[in-house]
Amino acid sequence: MHPTGLRRSQSPNKRRRVMNEEKGDGGGSQQAxxxxxxxxxxxxxxxAVVVPAVPAADVATDSGDALPIAEKRDEILKAVEENQVxxxxxxxxxxxxxxxxxxxxxxxxxxxxxxxxxxxRRVAAITVAHRVAQELSSQVGDLVGYSVRFEDVxxxxxKIRFATDGFLLRDCVRDGDxxxxxxxxxxxxxxxxxxxxxxxxxxxxLLVAGKRPQLRVIVMSATLDPSKYGGFFRSAGVVPLFxxxxxxxxxxxxxxxxxxxPGRQHPVxxxxxxxxxxxxxxxxxxxxxxxxxxxxxxxILVFLPGQDDIEALQQLLEDKRVKLDRLRRHPSPSDxxxxxxxxxxLDMLICPIYAALPVDQQVExxxxxxxxxxxxxxxxxxxxxxxxxxxxxxxxxxGKVKLTTFNPRTGVEMLLRQDVSKAAAMQRSGRAGREAPGxxxxxxxxxxxxxxxxxxxxxxxxxxxxxIVLQMRAYGISNEESFPFLDAPKEGALDKAVxxxxxxxxxDNRGLTDLGHRLSGLPVVPMHGRLLLDSMExxxxxxxxxxxxxxxxENVWHHTLTSExxxxxxxxxxxxxxxxRLAHPDGDHLTLLKAYHRWNEVSDKVGFCKEHxxxxxxxxxxxKIREQLQxxxxxxxxxxxxxxxxxxxxxxxxxxxxxxxxLAKAFFLNAAKLMPPxxxxxxxxxxxxxxxxxxxxxxxRQSLPQWVVYNDFFQTGVGKKLYIxxxxxxxxxxxxxxxxxxxxxxxxxx
DNA sequence: GTTAGGGTT
Numbered sequence: 001m002h003p004t005g006l007r008r009s010q011s012p013n014k015r016r017r018v019m020n021e022e023k024g025d026g027g028g029s030q031q032a033x034x035x036x037x038x039x040x041x042x043x044x045x046x047x048a049v050v051v052p053a054v055p056a057a058d059v060a061t062d063s064g065d066a067l068p069i070a071e072k073r074d075e076i077l078k079a080v081e082e083n084q085v086x087x088x089x090x091x092x093x094x095x096x097x098x099x100x101x102x103x104x105x106x107x108x109x110x111x112x113x114x115x116x117x118x119x120x121r122r123v124a125a126i127t128v129a130h131r132v133a134q135e136l137s138s139q140v141g142d143l144v145g146y147s148v149r150f151e152d153v154x155x156x157x158x159k160i161r162f163a164t165d166g167f168l169l170r171d172c173v174r175d176g177d178x179x180x181x182x183x184x185x186x187x188x189x190x191x192x193x194x195x196x197x198x199x200x201x202x203x204x205x206l207l208v209a210g211k212r213p214q215l216r217v218i219v220m221s222a223t224l225d226p227s228k229y230g231g232f233f234r235s236a237g238v239v240p241l242f243x244x245x246x247x248x249x250x251x252x253x254x255x256x257x258x259x260x261x262p263g264r265q266h267p268v269x270x271x272x273x274x275x276x277x278x279x280x281x282x283x284x285x286x287x288x289x290x291x292x293x294x295x296x297x298x299x300i301l302v303f304l305p306g307q308d309d310i311e312a313l314q315q316l317l318e319d320k321r322v323k324l325d326r327l328r329r330h331p332s333p334s335d336x337x338x339x340x341x342x343x344x345x346l347d348m349l350i351c352p353i354y355a356a357l358p359v360d361q362q363v364e365x366x367x368x369x370x371x372x373x374x375x376x377x378x379x380x381x382x383x384x385x386x387x388x389x390x391x392x393x394x395x396x397x398x399g400k401v402k403l404t405t406f407n408p409r410t411g412v413e414m415l416l417r418q419d420v421s422k423a424a425a426m427q428r429s430g431r432a433g434r435e436a437p438g439x440x441x442x443x444x445x446x447x448x449x450x451x452x453x454x455x456x457x458x459x460x461x462x463x464x465x466x467x468i469v470l471q472m473r474a475y476g477i478s479n480e481e482s483f484p485f486l487d488a489p490k491e492g493a494l495d496k497a498v499x500x501x502x503x504x505x506x507x508d509n510r511g512l513t514d515l516g517h518r519l520s521g522l523p524v525v526p527m528h529g530r531l532l533l534d535s536m537e538x539x540x541x542x543x544x545x546x547x548x549x550x551x552x553x554e555n556v557w558h559h560t561l562t563s564e565x566x567x568x569x570x571x572x573x574x575x576x577x578x579x580x581r582l583a584h585p586d587g588d589h590l591t592l593l594k595a596y597h598r599w600n601e602v603s604d605k606v607g608f609c610k611e612h613x614x615x616x617x618x619x620x621x622x623x624k625i626r627e628q629l630q631x632x633x634x635x636x637x638x639x640x641x642x643x644x645x646x647x648x649x650x651x652x653x654x655x656x657x658x659x660x661x662x663l664a665k666a667f668f669l670n671a672a673k674l675m676p677p678x679x680x681x682x683x684x685x686x687x688x689x690x691x692x693x694x695x696x697x698x699x700x701r702q703s704l705p706q707w708v709v710y711n712d713f714f715q716t717g718v719g720k721k722l723y724i725x726x727x728x729x730x731x732x733x734x735x736x737x738x739x740x741x742x743x744x745x746x747x748x749x750x
Numbered sequence: 751g752t753t754a755g756g757g758t759t
Contacts, residue, residue, distance in 0.1 A: 120756060149758055166757040174759065195757065306754060355755060380754055402754035415753045459756085467758090523758035552758095559752070625758095632759080694751040714753065725753085 067095035068262040076100065076259055077107050080183070080216050083255040084207065085233045088220045091263020096220050097124075097187055098132050101160045104183055105136070105143075110159035112214065113182030118165040120193045121386060122148040129153070129162040136160075147171075149523070150624050165195035170523070172202055173474055183216045190223035190423070191385065192458035197486055198468065202475075204233060204484045223423065223455065230256045232486050266433035268395075272446040280398040281309050283443045285316040287396050291441070292348055292374055293324070298393025298438070299375040301383060303428050305400040305417045310352045310378045311560065317376065321348045346374045353387070354380040356555040358609075359617045365389055384427050388434065395432040397425060399444040405462045408496035410686050412722065413464065413714040421456040425449065458487050465489055467525050469497040473512045474520035503669055504530060521636055522629065524552055530666040532633060538662040540655065543593055545633075547659070549626035550592045551711055551726065556618045559695060575613045582612055583697040587708070587728025589663060590656060591697050596622065661738070664730040667709035668739035672724060673732075673748075674706045681708060681724065684742065693725035705729030707748065 069076075069090070079086045090096040101115050109115055119125040129146035138144055145154030147163040154161055163171075165186070178184055184203060186196055203217055219229050233256050277283040284302050291300055304310050327337055328345065351365040369375040369391055377389055381401050401420045406413050420428070425442065432438025442449065460468075472480050480494050501507040504526055506516030519529040528548045535544035550556060560572065582598065584590035595612065599619050602608045609616040664671075672681035672690060679699075680689050690713065692698050698708070711726035732748030 122757080152759095164757060167759085169757090170759050191756085193756065308752075356753090382755065384755085386755070404754075413753090417754090471758095521759070554755095628758090635759090691751085693753090699751080712753085716753070721751095723752085 067099060068093070068264050069095045069099045072259060072261050073099075073103055077103055079257040079259050080104065080107075080109075080218065083257040084213075084215070085217045085219070085230075085256045087226045087229050087256065087258045088218060088261060089222070089226050089258065090220060090261035091222060091265060093264035094261040096261055097128050098135065100185065100218065100220070101132060102135060105160060109182045109216070110143075114158065114180050115160045115183045115185065116168060116178075116181050117160070117162050117185040117187055118168050118196065118199065119162060120165055120188050120191050120196065122151075122164050123386075124188075125162040125164050126151075129160075132160060132162075150628065165193055165199060169195045169198050169202075169471070172199075173471070173520075176202070176475055177206060177211055178203075178215060179212070181215065183218060185218040185220060187220045189219045189221040189229065190455075192456075192460075192487075194459045194463055194468065197458055197460045198471075200232070200486045201484045207233065208484075225454070226258045228486070230258055232484075265430060266435070266437045268429050268433040268437070269439045270429050270442065271439065272442045272449060273444060276445055276448065277443050280304075280400060280443045281313050282316065284313055284396050284398060285320065287441050287443065288317060288376055289320050289324070291394050291396070292346065292376070295394065295439075297346065297374060298436075299369055299377065299389070299391040300394040300396060301377045301379060301389060301392045301431055302396040302398070303379060303381065303384065304398050305402045306380060307354050307356060309398070310354060310380070313378055314350055314352055317348070317350050317378075321350070324348075346372055349373050349375045350378065351375060352378045353382060355382050356558060356615070358558055358615045381424070381428075383431065384424060389431075390435070392431055392434065393436060393438045395429055395438065395440040397428045397440060397442045397444075399425065399442060399448070401456075403456070403462065406464045406490075406493070408490060408492040410688065411496070411713065412686075412688070413712070414717070415714060416717060419444075419448075419452055421453045422449070423455050425452065460485065461487055461490050461493075465493050465497040466500045469494060470501060470506060470512075470516065470520050470526055473501075473507065473516065478511060500669070501526060518636055522632055524548055524629070527667060527669070528552065531662060532629065534666045535662050538658040538665075540658045540662055541633075543655065543659050544662060545626050545630055546596050546622075547589050547593055549622040549629060550596060550619075551589075552625050553618045553622040555615050556592065556595075556622070557695065558613050558615050575611060578612045580700070583700070584656070585697065585701060586656065586660065586705070587698060588696050588726045589711075589728040590659065592726075593659070595619075660728060660730055661734050663709050663728055664734040665738035667711075668735055668742060670710050670713070670724075671730070671735055671743075672708050672710060674704050674708075679704055683713065683724070688722055690722040690724045692727055693723040696725065696727050698727055698729070707732045707735065 076086070076088065088096055088100065097117065097119075101117055104110070104115055117128075119128065125146045125148050129140055129144055133140045133142070133144035136143055140146065141153040141155055142157050144160045145152075145158035145162070147154055147161060147167050149164070149167060172178075184199075186199055186203075189196055189200075206212055206215070207217070217233075221229065273283070281304070284304070288300055288302060302313065304313060325347075327335065331337065349369065353362050353365045365375075365377045365379075366389065375391065377383065377392070379389075383389060397420075399420055400417055401424065402415050402417050404413055404415050429440035429442070432440050469480055472483065477483060480498075498507060501516065504515075504519075506513060506519050506526055512520070515530075515533065518533060519526050522529040522532065524532070528551055531544050531548055532541070535541045560568075582591065582595055584594050595614060596619065599605055599608055599614070605619075606616050608614070609619070669685055671684045673684070674680075675682050675689065680691055682689055692704075692708075693712075698704060707730050708724070708727045709730055710724035710728075713722070713724050715722050732743070733745070735743040736745050736748055
């Protein structure tokens, strides 16, 4: 037992063996070291591995010739000249994202067309465009520009165009041959986003068809296995192995070449636990406290799978922080601090960060750490790829992540907590070495780390593909089974998507219907598109634009789950009361709309959001989406007269009715029927018993509506409850009226 | 009684 009582305060009955602490002997030769051991003479016991790490977005902090990539410049240019496809393997800080487009520009590729560089995230596309523009002494939107949703900062002069992968994928509908581009660069390919994977397939089709012999394709990736991409393009049938590199003559267009770029990453020592941890939250709290009191200054980044764990760990650490502070001020003879803990007097600042956290709270993690303080950031995998935090020297990795998988047979989405892949664990560990040598403490064993999957399964194998199949049909790809996927979707996933689109009326025996064409032009899931298109006949277009925009926006509400700090309790109560006042008893769609209307009316929007548990940023984003959708509908349907499709004159209740009717019509595939005397529902599709998610306004009701439609359908784990979320009451007779093929009067009555 | 992270002419 540890003498401070800091550990005892948590779980007295459980034995913990974090970082070898329990052994107290520095461990055997096969065991990972504790932080204290690594700092002492027994450091030789450490099972340390030095790894390179991969960056979030490969934005090097310095530029030009100092970068490691500079020495590869000629090799890269030669490879691009001689090969149609070049794969660049680049590690952290290699500068490939900024430098490769510049090399190509100076080599004349911009005189033959535009260089496009895709990024999985908008922030990366925008910031890299600014950096490259600066290096070329140009203004963004001139020679160098970027194209992301809501923002297309390009002009006729733009020759280097950074874009999100999703934007470029959309762009393909207009220009399937990428005819304006001389070079297409798929950056961060190892992330294997849905959009990047689709671009892979579209590019391969183009190369196979031989339509663009002059086009050059560069895949930039940090993955450990470049041969996967190489094999994919070589099997296009036009590409001899390695071209000139293996002495097969001149090489020539149509070849694939792999170039490795050295990185610039500080070494990171990696430690594993000697034994498996049952409770990674508690294990993390112990490890963080040990690092905090025993290690030199430097911030700590803890990776956890979700918000609930972050809040639980935050509570544990706050308690320990307070206790440590008390023991430092008032040493207790019966509970003395060990000598090694007395040298440090750093305070601890705990900062949670996850996507659903409102931005004003997220920024705390980015602020400079105050003097005499150690920042401890508790993060989901948002800190693995999307954001880079300064000052991190220590990483604590739970080894867990939440991943969605879509079951095509049942239609259920499942968000499962599971082990990270080797690649993700490396990425996480590498976060300790961005600015200086660092250390990573993994809360799993060396043996377990060997058993991890190499890569996280790509999104295309885990997603609902309805929207993707709709897009493919719009490109003219009628047989999606023969599409050259880098990794094929799950068995049955494409069939399921086709079936769903048929049920929705987007596809028939002849292919894409008129409705399908219209739906494919809207940047929303097909069912949301139908809400918009159906809304005109119900006279609720304006309202439905708002609802669909809100449904397209993640994290409108900010719910705190577990930790209830006393100081916040009053505020929570107030927020909860305010929310109930705002809620519409008939459902969550209507409640979202009410909240949005109120938000639009009030002058202090930020204050309103704080007092109602709303994420202000989400509503700002919803407003942008709404404007975009409105503009698209006008173009799609001709001169849509908003007023004519909105019954402004009718009473409020009648408006609510028409909105609910529209929901019933467009969402009949997501209808569910109450199963009295329980409070459960049964879905129409799949006939599965589901619970209304506890965040729904419906759970407040004494008597539940007989019929509802829902937006989300998911399960929180294997064998766990099924939930429907964002749920609104409808009348059974509306389902009969609007979806007679699926519902009969007798059926809905009983 | 409580879903990770991205992204869209």
